[in-house]
Amino acid sequence: MSVTQVRKERERAEREALILDHAQRLLVRDGFQDLNLDELAAAVEYSKGTLYLHFESKEDLTLAIATRAARERADLFERASRFQGRSRERMRAIGFACCQFAIMHRDYFNVEMMLKSASFWEKASLERRRLHGVQAGRLFQTTNAIAVEAQAVGDLPREHRAVDVTLSLFAITMGSHIVAMQPDVQLLAGIEDPICVVRQNQDRVCDGWGWKPLLAEWDYAATDRRIRDEVFPEATWLKTP
Amino acid sequence: MSVTQVRKERERAEREALILDHAQRLLVRDGFQDLNLDELAAAVEYSKGTLYLHFESKEDLTLAIATRAARERADLFERASRFQGRSRERMRAIGFACCQFAIMHRDYFNVEMMLKSASFWEKASLERRRLHGVQAGRLFQTTNAIAVEAQAVGDLPREHRAVDVTLSLFAITMGSHIVAMQPDVQLLAGIEDPICVVRQNQDRVCDGWGWKPLLAEWDYAATDRRIRDEVFPEATWLKTP
DNA sequence: CTGTTTTTTGACCGTGCGTCAAAAAGAATT
DNA sequence: AATTCTTTTTGACGCACGGTCAAAAAACAG
Missing domain, CATH: 1.10.10.60 (Homeodomain-like)
Incomplete structure (x- = not known):
């Protein structure tokens, strides 16, 4: 060339x-x-x-926007997954990355939701769909690898598949963002900070699968401070008590 | 007249x-x-x-469709909430109603997701928005009442607000539907029945909040059979072991 | 049967996505 | 420097679709 x-x-x-x-x-x-x-x-x-x-259509352009954001998100996830600690602490670092991303892109999930519509998806180009699939795959694999490792070291019961755990975490994250961002829900349920709701729900799901150490058995506030200091120094939103 | x-x-x-x-x-x-x-x-x-x-616009029409479905869903929730049993069993009946509804309206969540967009919402008429708010309120209140009662009888720890528990259940339900309905996710995570994923995740969230009796402490398969027999005889999708 | 009100219609308008012939810019050649 | 060929960029245009409204049709009243 x-x-x-x-x-x-x-x-x-x-x-x-x-x-x-x-x-x-x-x-x-x-x-x-x-x-x-x-x-x-x-x-x-x-x-x-x-x-x-x-871009070959408006949908194609929109998908490109979503994919660029997804790449950035996957980058944060990979940074988070390098955190040194117990398996659930590492998963917490992923949750931390989620928040960091949500703060940088308050409205990412609104865009992401459009992609769930079949009629939208099929109007984007094949190549862009593929590229988006790559980023979605990175997000899933990075997260799932931690669940797999957790089972390997005995922190997470083996009675269920790791992918089910990973999927439930994706579900609670997406669902929490959607419901907690609704102004009427915020009023109805007295939500001050939607980000806190997301993290709290992620914690509950992990506890629900019996992922050790449980919330009650560990000082996760300390973990949070470590994550910020060691992996996300730019995360000024975490208030240290 | x-x-x-x-x-x-x-x-x-x-x-x-x-x-x-x-x-x-x-x-x-x-x-x-x-x-x-x-x-x-x-x-x-x-x-x-x-x-x-x-209808005064295409959005108004679409909102009317969503509201009609939401009313039907709220009706099922209210039927479910009349189930006689322990608080978590009653919440399970709500989850059962969710499934029953999801089977009758496979694609309800796709419609529901459109409503999350502000630009969509503001094009519908005031009256229709109000009507939708009423149905959304019924859904929330019916569910939340069970969480409140659970705290009253000591099945659910009081250290958190009942609305937070209710909200997390809405979040996991919506999020699970969204992720589990994606064909590529179904392939990636080996999902056969999306409905099972939703119920499983609801269970994990309840366990995560420490809602007694926990999954391991109770025969919920028996509860399911009772729910079907006593409240949803039309639910033929539940396979009795 | 005739005049009046109510209901229904579909031709028409504006908007905005996507196209493509033509113009402009750039590279190559004489 | 002039000319020709190639690449890049453009914006006027076609067309589909949401929404409107004057006119037609139907219903009603006397």
Whole structure:
């Protein structure tokens, strides 16, 4: 590949990032339905035709936004999984990564939810679907590896499959985000901080599977401080008691 | 009100139900985005103008579908809550109602998820939003009452608020439905029956809060049989061992 | 049968996604 | 520097669909 081609490719990637930045901003502001591609074209100062050189449909563009966020999330998960500690502490580090991500991208789950609709999914390009699958796979595998290890060292009962545990943690995380982000639910249930709800529920699920050490048997506040100091120094949201 | 007006009102309600029936079918088939109001008008054999005598926008129509389903769900919850037994058995009956509903409306959660988008919500009429709030309130209150009672009789530790427990159960239910319904997840995690995943996760969350009697301390298969026999005789999906 | 009110209709409008012929920019050649 | 060929970019346009409303049809009243 010639030098020129390398430069072209880099410029193309930069333009794609620019488009994604603006598109994400508008998507968060207006939602998918009201995301206007003419406005986006004006914002990035390129024509609509140029947008379509990068993305083959509005859905494709939206999926690209979700995939970029998913990659970032998977990166945080992998950082978290390197935390040195007992298996449940490491899983807690994953939960910590979740929070860190949720704070950086308050609205990621709104975008993620669109992907669950079949009619949306099938309008995105095959290649982008594949790329998203890769990131989703990283997220799952990183988490599941900890559950598998937990069974290996005897912290987590072997009577159930590790994937079931992992899946339940994904479910409680997604579900908690969805319900705790609803303003009416926040009022009804007196929720101050949705992030706390997510973490609390993750803890309950782990306890529910009998993942040692249980909440009552360990000082997880200390674990949290270690996670922050050793893995996520940027996590200023964790209040140290 | 004259006799004629009563008849008119009944006919109007019947037509609205007809529209909702067809709209629900098309919504499930095509998703919100591809739900075509011209096609719907043709299906119900009324003009598009007539549709707009009932619903002030496509979102309004969709919300009406969701609310009708939510009412049905709340009815099942209330039936379930009348089950005679210990508090956790009664909560299990609620989980049972969830399953019964999920089987009758495989795709309810897809519709429900649309409502989480702010841009969707604000396009529906005030009155319909209110009506949906009423049904959502019934669902929550019916469930929460059991958690409150569980604390009163000492089955559920008092160290946490009952609403937090209720909320976590809603979260695990919604989250499990979403993740377990994904075809790729089903393959990745080897899921045969998504319904089982939902129930299993609900059990884990209850155990996680220390809701007595715990899974290991009670014969919940027997409870399930009682629930079916006494409350949901139509639930043929429960295989009796 | 005729005039009045109510109900229903479908042609029409605006919006916004996606396309593609044409213009502009860039590279190569003379 | 001029010309030709190639690549890149553009924005006017086609079209599908949600929503409107004047007019037609139906129902009703006298």
